[in-house]
Amino acid sequence: FVDAVLTIPKGTLFPMCGMNLAFNRELIGPAMYFGLMGDGQPIGRYDDMWAGWCVK
Numbered sequence: 001f002v003d004a005v006l007t008i009p010k011g012t013l014f015p016m017c018g019m020n021l022a023f024n025r026e027l028i029g030p031a032m033y034f035g036l037m038g039d040g041q042p043i044g045r046y047d048d049m050w051a052g053w054c055v056k
Helices: 025-032 047-055
Strands: none
């Protein structure tokens, strides 16, 4: 356990791993479902970007 705080500056986007991520389902649950991606989709992979945008 590390007791640390890292603040991402305002206006800065960042990638954050969406695996093993805890969140309040009632508060932002639907926003944390990743859209369709991968084979046959126009976007290959963007889950880490989406997770970073959601927490901002």
